[in-house]
Amino acid sequence: MIAIARPDGYAAGVGALLSMMEDCRVRTLGEIARADPGLLDSPTPWGGNTIGSLLYHIGAIELDWLYSDILQQDFPPAAVAWFPHDAREENGRLTPVAGEPLGRHVARLAWVRELFRSECRVLTDDDLRANRPGGDDTVTVEWIFHHLLQHEAEHRGQLAEIRTALGR
Numbered sequence: 001m002i003a004i005a006r007p008d009g010y011a012a013g014v015g016a017l018l019s020m021m022e023d024c025r026v027r028t029l030g031e032i033a034r035a036d037p038g039l040l041d042s043p044t045p046w047g048g049n050t051i052g053s054l055l056y057h058i059g060a061i062e063l064d065w066l067y068s069d070i071l072q073q074d075f076p077p078a079a080v081a082w083f084p085h086d087a088r089e090e091n092g093r094l095t096p097v098a099g100e101p102l103g104r105h106v107a108r109l110a111w112v113r114e115l116f117r118s119e120c121r122v123l124t125d126d127d128l129r130a131n132r133p134g135g136d137d138t139v140t141v142e143w144i145f146h147h148l149l150q151h152e153a154e155h156r157g158q159l160a161e162i163r164t165a166l167g168r
Helices: 012-033 051-071 102-120 141-165
Strands: 131-134 137-140
Touching: 012 051, 012 102, 012 141, 051 102, 051 131, 051 141, 137 141
Parallel strands: none
Antiparallel strands: 131 137
16 A cells, blocks of 8 residues: 555654655655766756756755745755755856766755754644745745655656656
């Protein structure tokens, strides 16, 4: 049977959302496991983002929503070592990230997710309905979880498209 887990140590709704995020991450890691690590920085035929840049971006956005919006705190000092570049360039394009091995990208995603899980232990189910400023609008913490799931899933589709276009 496939079901949404509710890990111990979390409010029921928070745990369910984290379980969904874990499932999403497993699928993303499965997708990149099918990619040739030598193609991480290879440009696409259409001039889009690289696999490496997308992996960096997925982690950076997760970190940003966690601290800037859910917790409304400054990033932890260790974040600079994992994310030395802004997520986007001034023109809005994703910052190109090149020269890092696949293991570094996977470790970065794991670091962010562990931080996310750790910080979410304090959240209650009532916190999920709390309002947060979200760009040009107000969003709930629960919506942020939803957005992160959608964000990663959409980029996973791009990763698959890039992998296919590059021949593997």
